[in-house]
Ligand SMILES: Nc1nc2c(ncn2[C@@H]2O[C@H](COP(=O)(O)OP(=O)(O)OP(=O)(O)O)[C@@H](O)[C@H]2O)c(=O)[nH]1
């Protein structure tokens with residue numbers, strides 16, 4: 001076994017680099033930086049190296065800023081010679097869109113491979129940063145990475161595969177809903193977020209288990225936000241499991257439907273400007289739901305559950321779990337937490353995301 005980091009460990013390191021504003025080098029020769037954290041000095045340094053810089057964004061963001069996306073789900077924009085760092089930041093971040101809607105004229109590229117740019121955006125999303133990168137091409141990527149002490153990654157290593165997970169520890173946790181509670185901690189091997197399973201009682205593994213796959217919502221779960229229904233759903237699910245004497249609640253650290261808390265707050269700020277929850281995600285460059293339900297399915301499988309009675313109002317969640325090989329024998333509705341301040345949010349989920357209310 002080698003002492004140096006393997007590819008998955010280097011990917012984890014690359015996520016950290018991106019969050020600090022440090023560029024990452026792909027084997028194809030693409031060098032990229034997340035625009036959200038791009039400093040003036042790195043911006044100038046990158047411009048002085050390699051080829052003409054190119055910005056890569058998702059097609060959602062491209063649609064908002066009226067750039068033509070020739071690469072399907074992403075678009076590549078040639079960096080204008082006169083571009084300042086502030087202008088580049090405005091391509092990534094919609095905060096100022098309403099005051100400065102015109103960014104162009106924007107020249108999007110048709111020729112050349114877009115695969116490396118797509119990989120760069122995927123890694124930037126995984127780092128919970130805005131999905132927008134500034135890129136250059138260098139002729140000798142391995143030497144460039146070595147000379148500048150940058151993380152070098154084989155491009156084909158950036159896949160949508162999920163990392164293996166393992167249970168680190170579990171311990172009894174008496175709770176108000178049930179004294180027979182137990183908290184299990186699951187850790188992915190790739191240095192990503194840990195996820196939790198709250199087991200109530202001693203569910204029979206041969207029978208369908210009452211379960212909830214709850215996605216983290218700091219604002220709703222902890223602060224009691226009235227903008228969503230997450231907090232009441234979390235408590236109602238645990239109470240129902242306590243009342244039935246058994247169940248399993250997965251607390252998945254996929255805050256903001258997988259975009260991270262900072263981006264969710266950006267989405268809230270856009271909602272203050274009048275956009276709904278789905279439009280806000282799109283303006284930021286994200287899909288409306290970036291969660292990965294394979295993680296939840298894998299945790300349930302590792303705990304010995306293959307059949308669930310799922311507490312949810314979201315039929316897409318049922319379908320996605322079944323797509324992961326889990327048998328959802330029943331959808332158990334969870335209608336709690338509606339209030340005047342989240343009525344339009346709930347209406348949008350029903351109209352655009354297929355939630356049943
Ligand atoms: N991006 C984004 N995420 C949000 C917003 N409001 C709540 N969330 C997140 O949405 C997730 C909960 O997803 P929901 O769509 O409410 O519900 P669901 O899990 O699909 O379906 P249920 O099982 O019925 O709750 C949590 O991760 C919240 O942090 C928002 O306006 N924007």
Ligand SMILES: [Zn+2]
Nearest residue numbers: 217220228230
């Ligand atoms: Zn919430």
